[in-house]
Amino acid sequence: xxxxxxxxxxxxxxxxxxxxxxxxxxxxxxxxxxxxxxxxxxxxxxxxxxxxxxxxxxxxxxxxxxxxxxxxxxxxxxxxxxxxxxxxxxxxxxxxxxxxxxxxxxxxxxxxxxxxxxxxxxxxxxxxxxxxxxxxxxxxxxxxxxxxxxxxxxxxxxxxxxxxxxxxxxxxxxxxxxxxxxxxxxxxxxxxxxxxxxxxxxxxxxxxxxxxxxxxxxxxxxxxxxx
Amino acid sequence: xxxxxxxxxxxxxxxxxxxxxxxxxxxxxxxxxxxxxxxxxxxxxxxxxxxxxxxxxxxxxxxxxxxxxxxxxxxxxxxxxxxxxxxxxxxxxxxxxxxxxxxxxxxxxxxxxxxxxxxxxxxxxxxxxxxxxxxxxxxxxxxxxxxxxxxxxxxxxxxxxxxxxxxxxxxxxxxxxxxxxxxxxxxxxxxxxxxxxxxxxxxxxxxxxxxxxxxxxxxxxxxxxxxxxx
Numbered sequence: 001x002x003x004x005x006x007x008x009x010x011x012x013x014x015x016x017x018x019x020x021x022x023x024x025x026x027x028x029x030x031x032x033x034x035x036x037x038x039x040x041x042x043x044x045x046x047x048x049x050x051x052x053x054x055x056x057x058x059x060x061x062x063x064x065x066x067x068x069x070x071x072x073x074x075x076x077x078x079x080x081x082x083x084x085x086x087x088x089x090x091x092x093x094x095x096x097x098x099x100x101x102x103x104x105x106x107x108x109x110x111x112x113x114x115x116x117x118x119x120x121x122x123x124x125x126x127x128x129x130x131x132x133x134x135x136x137x138x139x140x141x142x143x144x145x146x147x148x149x150x151x152x153x154x155x156x157x158x159x160x161x162x163x164x165x166x167x168x169x170x171x172x173x174x175x176x177x178x179x180x181x182x183x184x185x186x187x188x189x190x191x192x193x194x195x196x197x198x199x200x201x202x203x204x205x206x207x208x209x210x211x212x213x214x215x216x217x218x219x220x221x222x223x224x225x226x227x
Numbered sequence: 228x229x230x231x232x233x234x235x236x237x238x239x240x241x242x243x244x245x246x247x248x249x250x251x252x253x254x255x256x257x258x259x260x261x262x263x264x265x266x267x268x269x270x271x272x273x274x275x276x277x278x279x280x281x282x283x284x285x286x287x288x289x290x291x292x293x294x295x296x297x298x299x300x301x302x303x304x305x306x307x308x309x310x311x312x313x314x315x316x317x318x319x320x321x322x323x324x325x326x327x328x329x330x331x332x333x334x335x336x337x338x339x340x341x342x343x344x345x346x347x348x349x350x351x352x353x354x355x356x357x358x359x360x361x362x363x364x365x366x367x368x369x370x371x372x373x374x375x376x377x378x379x380x381x382x383x384x385x386x387x388x389x390x391x392x393x394x395x396x397x398x399x400x401x402x403x404x405x406x407x408x409x410x411x412x413x414x415x416x417x418x419x420x421x422x423x424x425x426x427x428x429x430x431x432x433x434x435x436x437x438x439x440x441x442x443x444x445x446x447x448x449x450x451x452x453x454x455x456x457x
Contacts, residue, residue, distance in 0.1 A: 052331065052366065061320075064320050066320070066323045066327075067327055068326070068327055068330055071323050071326040071327055071330065072323070074322070074323070074326065075319050075320070075322070075323045078319040078322065079319045090303050090306035090307045091289075091292055091294070091303070093302075093303070093306065094294045094299050094300070094302070094303040097296070097299045097302070098294075098295055098296055098299055101296060101299070102280060135280055
């Protein structure tokens with residue numbers, strides 16, 4: 001076990017990107033100190049550790065800051081080698097990274113549009129999101145998790161869709177993910193959320209829906225303050 | 228370790244900075260490969276089959292298995308041909324810095340280039356986008372100071388992951404300099420990066436695959452005139 005002072009995580013309770021890092025730390029059994037940030041009034045520490053993006057999560061290990069949640073996941077896997085979250089084989093690693101960036105860039109973009117926009121633009125975003133969900137559904141054919149029998153890097157990367165997509169749908173009044181259309185994906189969501197490390201580390205649903213409802217009212221298509 | 232009778236194919240295009248990335252990586256590893264040139268406006272069946280999700284170049288096909296997304300391919304190359312010099316630095320913290328700045332480059336630079344290459348020199352819009360590119364380059368200048376630790380490349384003594392990610396954009400940066408007639412690689416403003424860019428472009432693994440700025444300017448004209456088949 002690592003001494004808690006050596007590992008610090010700056011986060012925000014509603015952020016999926018922060019939870020992603022927490023899931024990885026807990027899977028590895030790494031002790032850490034968590035610092036909750038008020039994103040409307042960022043601490044001087046956060047701004048010092050992440051001056052470029054000024055976002056959460058930021059992992060600080062032995063006073064070195066690491067930012068961008070997927071970069072943090074790779075760092076965690078390379079630094080604490082027990083219970084690896086990335087596969088060993090280079091081709092499998094490339095596939096894992098491929099799906100992670102697909103979800104982080106493409107699915108997040110369409111989800112954001114479906115969330116913030118209205119009318120035709122909203123409909124188009126939902127349509128695009130469903131094409132993406134189909135691709136994810138097909139990738140899960142014959143597999144319990146994206147990473148195989150146990151959750152790994154890809155599951156942690158796609159994991160925000162198991163909870164926050166539903167939250168976004170409820171808060172913004174749209175539906176993209178249907179169990180009947182994406183049966184493998186739907187099954188994966190249940191299995192992922194049943195994992196102890198995950199189910200014990202999710203924000204309260206009602207509070208998160210409220211938060212996102214308020215967030216939607218704040219403005220149009222602005223960037224979410226977390227990566 | 229790669230097998231003895233390896234079949235390595237790269238689906239690409241000479242003008243794409245993203246295709247250039249795996250080419251530099253393969254060159255650094257001394258790996259022989261075959262590149263197929265995609266026709267602009269008409270995607271090949273091989274591309275559509277190998278990258279059904281994005282339908283974009285580059286795609287590396289290694290013994291029949293496709294790998295997509297340029298920096299993912301670079302990392303795959305580094306991990307597969309692991310003898311000799313490594314493209315990613317050995318230390319996890321240095322790796323995270325290289326990955327962070329690569330994400331920054333990809334977030335800012337290609338979009339700015341795509342906008343700038345369509346703009347008219349002297350226009351207000353060109354000034355606005357040029358300011359953004361200059362600001363990004365200024366940050367990358369500071370990153371270079373920190374990452375290079377006094378040596379010639381972001382990766383230290385030799386080209387590394389971030390050199391490849393950012394250096395591959397240099398052809399297009401020089402092309403938009405000509406299109407909007409604004410100097411971005413200005414040694415008064417970003418001396419470290421200007422010197423680095425010269426070293427990068429002269430590198431053995433880079434010089435044959437870096438597209439010339441004039442040729443990219445012509446390419447842009449053809450894109451705008453709709454010369455490419457649909």
